[in-house]
Amino acid sequence: MTPLIKHFTLAPPGGGNLPAFSGGSHIIVVMRGAGRVHRNPYSLLSAPRELERYEIGVRRMEESRGGSHFMHDTVRVGTRLEIAHPVNLFGLDKIARKHVLIAGGIGITPCLAHLEDLHAGTVPYELHYSVRSPEHAAFLERLQRLAGDLLRLYYDSEGQALDAGTLLTTQPLGTHVYVCGPAGMIKHVIATAKSAGWPDSHIHWEQFSAPPAGDAFEAFLARSKLRVHVPPDRSLLESIEAAGVEVPYLCRGGVCGFCRTRVLELDGELIHNDHFLSDADKARGQSIMPCVSRARCTSLVLDL
Amino acid sequence: MLVTGIKSKPVYAPLQADIGGRYHLMVGLGVGGDPLLRVIGEMRAAAPRALENTRVLYVPDPAPALTLAHFKSAGAADVRTYGGAAALLEDFSALLHRSLMGTRLYVAGPESFIGLTMKIALEFNLNKDEIRAEECGTLARRVYCVHCRATTEEVRTNIVRCVGCERWLLVRDHYSRRLAAYMGVMADAEVPGELPPLKEVFL
Numbered sequence: 001m002t003p004l005i006k007h008f009t010l011a012p013p014g015g016g017n018l019p020a021f022s023g024g025s026h027i028i029v030v031m032r033g034a035g036r037v038h039r040n041p042y043s044l045l046s047a048p049r050e051l052e053r054y055e056i057g058v059r060r061m062e063e064s065r066g067g068s069h070f071m072h073d074t075v076r077v078g079t080r081l082e083i084a085h086p087v088n089l090f091g092l093d094k095i096a097r098k099h100v101l102i103a104g105g106i107g108i109t110p111c112l113a114h115l116e117d118l119h120a121g122t123v124p125y126e127l128h129y130s131v132r133s134p135e136h137a138a139f140l141e142r143l144q145r146l147a148g149d150l151l152r153l154y155y156d157s158e159g160q161a162l163d164a165g166t167l168l169t170t171q172p173l174g175t176h177v178y179v180c181g182p183a184g185m186i187k188h189v190i191a192t193a194k195s196a197g198w199p200d201s202h203i204h205w206e207q208f209s210a211p212p213a214g215d216a217f218e219a220f221l222a223r224s225k226l227r228v229h230v231p232p233d234r235s236l237l238e239s240i241e242a243a244g245v246e247v248p249y250l251c252r253g254g255v256c257g258f259c260r261t262r263v264l265e266l267d268g269e270l271i272h273n274d275h276f277l278s279d280a281d282k283a284r285g286q287s288i289m290p291c292v293s294r295a296r297c298t299s300l301v302l303d304l
Numbered sequence: 305m306l307v308t309g310i311k312s313k314p315v316y317a318p319l320q321a322d323i324g325g326r327y328h329l330m331v332g333l334g335v336g337g338d339p340l341l342r343v344i345g346e347m348r349a350a351a352p353r354a355l356e357n358t359r360v361l362y363v364p365d366p367a368p369a370l371t372l373a374h375f376k377s378a379g380a381a382d383v384r385t386y387g388g389a390a391a392l393l394e395d396f397s398a399l400l401h402r403s404l405m406g407t408r409l410y411v412a413g414p415e416s417f418i419g420l421t422m423k424i425a426l427e428f429n430l431n432k433d434e435i436r437a438e439e440c441g442t443l444a445r446r447v448y449c450v451h452c453r454a455t456t457e458e459v460r461t462n463i464v465r466c467v468g469c470e471r472w473l474l475v476r477d478h479y480s481r482r483l484a485a486y487m488g489v490m491a492d493a494e495v496p497g498e499l500p501p502l503k504e505v506f507l
Contacts, residue, residue: 197406
C-alpha cells in the first residue's frame with residue numbers, strides 16, 4: 001500500500017459472515033510467532049455492513065516488538081490468523097450535529113470505517129488527513145471516493161500542516177472531534193480543543209500504545225500464588241498470560257481500562273504508560289494496567 | 305406505583321463560572337437573575353475578559369426580579385430582556401444556531417423554565433459538561449399525560465386533572481428531558497374513583 005503500511009483482508013475459512021461491528025471498532029490479532037505470542041489491536045477499516053470480510057491496515061513499526069514485523073514478513077495470502085471479537089472504543093457520537101475527523105498516518109484506519117457510515121448519512125462532517133509525503137498517503141483513492149471534497153490532505157514533505165486552532169474555534173455547537181494518529185498529534189489536538197473551550201465530552205481520541213520495553217522485574221500473583229518474571233521486551237500482561245493466568249482485556253493498548261489490576265504490595269515504583277487511569281490514580285499507585293505498564297521494583301504483589 | 309426516589313428526577317447545583325469556556329450564555333427567569341449575577345461577579349473576579357464573551361437573556365418576571373441596570377452594573381455588557389419565557393426561548397434557539405463550540409450555558413429559574421431551556425439545548429447536542437443549572441422559584445411542574453400526551457402546565461398538586469383527557473393523573477418523579485416534563489399516570493386506574501387526597505406539594 002505504502003512503504004510502511006500493508007493492507008490485509010481477513011475472511012472466515014469456512015465462508016459466511018463475521019460478527020457485526022460499528023465504525024471505530026478494533027480487533028485483536030493473535031500472532032503465534034517463534035517462541036512468543038503477540039496480540040495486537042488493529043482498527044477495522046472496512047465497511048461495517050460488509051461482514052464477509054474484515055480489513056485492517058498494519059504499519060511496520062521501526063521499533064517493533066515483533067507484532068507488526070510478523071504481519072509484514074510472515075503473513076501470506078492463506079495464512080490462518082486467530083482474531084478476537086470486535087470492540088468499539090472509538091465510536092461516533094450518535095446525536096452529534098457535526099463530526100470533525102482528524103487522522104495522522106496509520107490513524108486513518110478507524111476513520112475509513114466511520115466514513116462508510118457517514119457517507120450514507122446526513123450528518124455533516126469533514127476529514128483532515130496528515131501524512132509524511134504523497135507516497136505515504138494510504139487508502140487515498142478510497143478516501144476520495146467516500147469523502148470527496150470533505151477530505152483535506154496535508155503533506156509534511158510540502159510543509160502543509162493542519163491549523164487546528166482555526167479549525168476548532170470555528171465549529172458549530174454540537175460538533176464532536178475525533179483524533180487518531182501519532183501521540184504528538186493527539187496531544188496537540190486535545191490541548192487546542194480545550195483551549196478553545198471544548199468540553200471533554202466532545203473530544204474523542206484513540207491511540208494504541210505498544211507496550212514500551214523496560215528493565216526486567218518480577219511480580220507475584222497473590223491469588224494464583226505464582227511468581228512471574230517480566231523480561232525487558234515483554235509486557236506484564238504477556239508475562240502473566242505466559243504463566244497461564246488469564247486477565248480480562250479488550251484493547252491491549254492502554255485505552256479501555258479492562259485489564260486494570262489491583263496492586264496489593266509494592267516496594268519500588270510503577271511506570272504507568274496507559275491513557276486510562278487519571279493522574280491521581282497513577283499517583284496513588286493502587287492499580288496498574290498490565291497491558292502497557294511496568295514497574296521498577298524489588299517486589300510487586302498483584303491481586304490475580 | 306413508584307412516585308419518588310426515581311433516578312430521572314433532575315439534580316441541580318448552584319451555578320459556578322466555568323472559565324474553561326470561550327463563550328458564556330446565561331439564561332434566567334424571575335429570581336433566577338440572582339444566581340446569574342453571582343456568576344457574573346465570579347467571572348469579573350477570576351477572568352474579567354470572559355465577560356466580553358458573555359450574553360445574558362432574561363425575563364424580569366415574576367417578581368422579585370432584577371432589572372437591566374442590575375446586570376449592567378455587575379459588568380455584563382450584552383443583556384437582553386424579554387416579556388416572557390416563550391419569547392426568550394425563541395431567541396435562545398436562534399442564538400444556539402449561530403453559536404460555536406466552546407459555549408457554556410448557565411440556566412437559572414424555576415424547574416419548568418430550566419426544563420424547557422434544556423430541551424432546546426439537548427437538540428443542539430449540548431452535554432452535561434456544557435450546561436449548569438440552578439433551580440430557584442416555584443417547584444410547579446409540567447406534567448405529561450402518558451395516556452393522551454397532553455401537557456398540563458403549572459401543576460402544584462400531587463394529583464391533577466389532565467388538560468387533554470381529564471383523567472386524574474398521579475404526578476411521578478419520572479422526568480423526561482426530551483419532553484421537559486414529569487410523567488403523569490392515571491391515578492385511579494386500579495379502582496375507579498379511588499383517589500389519594502389532593503395536596504399541594506410543588507410550591
